Amino acid sequence: MDIIEADNLSKSFGSFKAVHDASIAVKEGEIFGFLGPNGAGKTTIIRMLTGVLTPDAGSAHICGIDIGRHPLEAKLKMGIIPENGTVYSDLTAEQNILWTAKFYGMDSISRKKRAEEILAILGLTERRNDIVRTFSKGMRQRISIACAIVPSPPVLFLDEPTGGLDVFSRRLVLDTIRRMNKEGSTIFLTTHNIEEANELCTVISVIDKGRIVATGSPERLKKTFDTAKYVEIAFDQPVKKEWLETGGAFRVENHGDKWRLYTDDPDPAVKFLAALAEREHLKIISVATSSPTLEEAFVHLTGGA
Amino acid sequence: MDPRLFIRSVLLVAEKNMRIYYYKGAVVIFGLLFPFLMFLTFFIGRNLNLVLFFPAFLGMMLFFSSSSTGPLITPWEKREKTYERLLSLPVTLESIILGDILAGALFGIVITTIVWSAGTLLLHLPLAHPLLLAVTLILGGFTFAALGTLLSSPAMSNPSNVMMVSNLIRLPLIFVSGIFIPLSQLGSWAWTNEMSPLTYLVDLFNGAITNNAVYSPVMDIFVLVLVIVAFVAAAKLIQQYNLSKGI
Numbered sequence: 001m002d003i004i005e006a007d008n009l010s011k012s013f014g015s016f017k018a019v020h021d022a023s024i025a026v027k028e029g030e031i032f033g034f035l036g037p038n039g040a041g042k043t044t045i046i047r048m049l050t051g052v053l054t055p056d057a058g059s060a061h062i063c064g065i066d067i068g069r070h071p072l073e074a075k076l077k078m079g080i081i082p083e084n085g086t087v088y089s090d091l092t093a094e095q096n097i098l099w100t101a102k103f104y105g106m107d108s109i110s111r112k113k114r115a116e117e118i119l120a121i122l123g124l125t126e127r128r129n130d131i132v133r134t135f136s137k138g139m140r141q142r143i144s145i146a147c148a149i150v151p152s153p154p155v156l157f158l159d160e161p162t163g164g165l166d167v168f169s170r171r172l173v174l175d176t177i178r179r180m181n182k183e184g185s186t187i188f189l190t191t192h193n194i195e196e197a198n199e200l201c202t203v204i205s206v207i208d209k210g211r212i213v214a215t216g217s218p219e220r221l222k223k224t225f226d227t228a229k230y231v232e233i234a235f236d237q238p239v240k241k242e243w244l245e246t247g248g249a250f251r252v253e254n255h256g257d258k259w260r261l262y263t264d265d266p267d268p269a270v271k272f273l274a275a276l277a278e279r280e281h282l283k284i285i286s287v288a289t290s291s292p293t294l295e296e297a298f299v300h301l302t303g304g305a
Numbered sequence: 306m307d308p309r310l311f312i313r314s315v316l317l318v319a320e321k322n323m324r325i326y327y328y329k330g331a332v333v334i335f336g337l338l339f340p341f342l343m344f345l346t347f348f349i350g351r352n353l354n355l356v357l358f359f360p361a362f363l364g365m366m367l368f369f370s371s372s373s374t375g376p377l378i379t380p381w382e383k384r385e386k387t388y389e390r391l392l393s394l395p396v397t398l399e400s401i402i403l404g405d406i407l408a409g410a411l412f413g414i415v416i417t418t419i420v421w422s423a424g425t426l427l428l429h430l431p432l433a434h435p436l437l438l439a440v441t442l443i444l445g446g447f448t449f450a451a452l453g454t455l456l457s458s459p460a461m462s463n464p465s466n467v468m469m470v471s472n473l474i475r476l477p478l479i480f481v482s483g484i485f486i487p488l489s490q491l492g493s494w495a496w497t498n499e500m501s502p503l504t505y506l507v508d509l510f511n512g513a514i515t516n517n518a519v520y521s522p523v524m525d526i527f528v529l530v531l532v533i534v535a536f537v538a539a540a541k542l543i544q545q546y547n548l549s550k551g552i
Contacts, residue, residue: 013551044551052392054549072310072395080393086386090325102317103395144390157393 003028003155003186009048009058011041018044020210021058026188026203028154031181033201033218034190037302041210042190043083046159049188050080062155076104079148083159083190087143089133093124096132097146104151111150118146121179122172138169145173149180156185162196174200194295204294208302218294230262230290231269236283243280247272258286306397314396318404319411321391326374326381327412335468336373337416340365347485356431357517359424360510361484366420367445368479368503371413375453376471378405379544380464398548402454402540409450414442433516441509444529448502451536458543478503502532 004026011019019041026032036042047053049060051071060067065074087096094115101111119125122142127135132143141161148156158177162170177200181187191197197204198218205215214221231249234257241259244252247269249261263269266289277284326332344362348355382388391401421438424430432438456471479485482503498504505525512518518525 047551050393052389052548053551070306071397072306072314072400075393075395076310080390082389082393087390088321088325088387089385095324099317099321100394103314105313147390 001028002026003063004032004049004188005061006045006049007059009045009055009060011044011048011053011055018210019048019055022207022210022212023058024049024205024212026186028186029181029184030203031177031187031189031201033197033204034188034207035192035194035197035204035298036190036207037192040207040302042192042207043159044210045207046083046157046188046190050078050157051075052082076151077153078155078157079151079153079185080157081141081144081148081159081161083163086140087132087147089140090131092129092131093119093135093143093146094128096143097150100147101150106151114150114152115146118150121176122146138165141165141169142172145176149176149185152180152183153185156180156187158187158189160191161189162191162193194298198294206298206302213302222294229264229266230260231266231273231287232258232260232290233273233287234258234285235277236285239276239280239282243276244273247276310395311397311400314394314400315403315407318391318396318401319407322374322378322405322408323411326378327408329374329377332374332377332412335472336370336412340369343479355428356515359428359430360514360517361507363417363421363424363514364445364482364503364507364510365479365484367413367417367442367506368449369475370416371409371446371449372453372456372471372475373409374412375405375409375450376456376467377464378454379457380461380467383461384464392548398541398544402537402544405454405457406447406450406537409453410443410446413446413450417442417446430514431516432514434513437509437522438513440526441506441513444526444533445506445509448506448529448533448536451533451540452502455536455540455543458540458547482507502529505529 002025004024006022006024009019009022010017022041022045024045034042034045044053048055049062049067051067051074054068062074063077065077067074091099097115097118098111101114106114116125119128122145124139124142124146127139132140135143145161148158156177161177162173165173174196177187177189189197189201201218203215204218204221206213206221232255239259241252241254244259244261247261249263249269251262253260253262261269261273270287270289273284273287276282344365348358379388382391425432453471456474457467459470461467461470478501481497482501484503484507505520505528508518508520509522509525512522512525
């Protein structure tokens, strides 16, 4: 079942077409990554999916509920961490969570119990009664996440949830996303952090200049754009590029103290390099073969944006 | 749309506003001190009948207290970046607007009721129509809280700019609304008063407290209800436009 459905969403700001005919289908239980460079239209799409922005054309359904026609009912099914949205800094951590929980109709006992549980998960129990204004960016983001997950929503939208966070906060946020997914929430995540998308997501859509240019699993995306592999090697002494070019690689590149030989089949290339080392009395420091990374796929799909 | 969900969202927006914004310095200055000092400046040293002017003073208190915070809430939220979070919660634009108005109205009604109670106890003021006074307080609170919310609607994120525009609109109103010159004594200048919604509120207070109204209460109430509808509709249109433009 598609728990998030967007059909031909379009949005313009003046003459600028921010999103062009975007269609998305996210299955229940997925961690869906929405990847794109800055200004590609990720936030505009998430705003339309969450009812913050009205599309010029198209429609979006959350758990089968049309967000345009029944915004309150649809929003009850989701928790959201907006990109720029922070929590109320004049309220305490706990007040922010409890106030948010009221919107979802949780009774007083469940609200308090859930708030305690979430504060513990996010390592904020000791700061529960402190005004958020005194919190660091990472702690504020954790409160933002706490507010989003307090109703245990079927769908969780996260717009750049780890942007600008330190390593500890980032890890905590990612762990919380995984935990929420295990507990049954479908995750819709926008990011321009490729590593993060690769690490977390089961399905990724790549958006560029307002258009969705590819959708698939991270592995599938990596394979679809290029079948080429490369062998990366470092010697103990400088070598001439011409020596390496005789080995059948269709491209040879120098990366610092390493050489990268692009080839469709790494096996003959490795054998050639071993023979070269023997012939020229070179010592191999390191050698590795590699497939294209998600980053390379992303750069390819977005035209190097 | 489930009406219970809608009402809940309105109440929660109002609760948030009451918790966060009604303790701010600007609210105390522009909502309470400003009208009080203004009236004292006008009244002290002049041989004026306080009973005659007290309804107008109440009108000014309700006007300022109800409309003092509304203009600041949305700009504050946009500046603090909490507005997007609010929009992402189970709310609609209508529930945010009505929640803002409800909080402003409650604040104004409570403050003005305290001022009226104190005035009645200390000055032994009359009360001609208690029910009409209650209606006046409620209607006046909502009218000028709606004005406050309308003033917050243009896409400004700097509260001091909003305050400047807000005062530019609010201050002239008190001079053309029968506060410092009773409506009954305005004569040929009465037409200027008819343009201001505050006139009808002051007239209602006059009718409720001293039974000295110029217009009929039905007309005053009708005008204020009309003004509320117009302010809410205008606020919604402006905010909807801003949202569609992403601001």
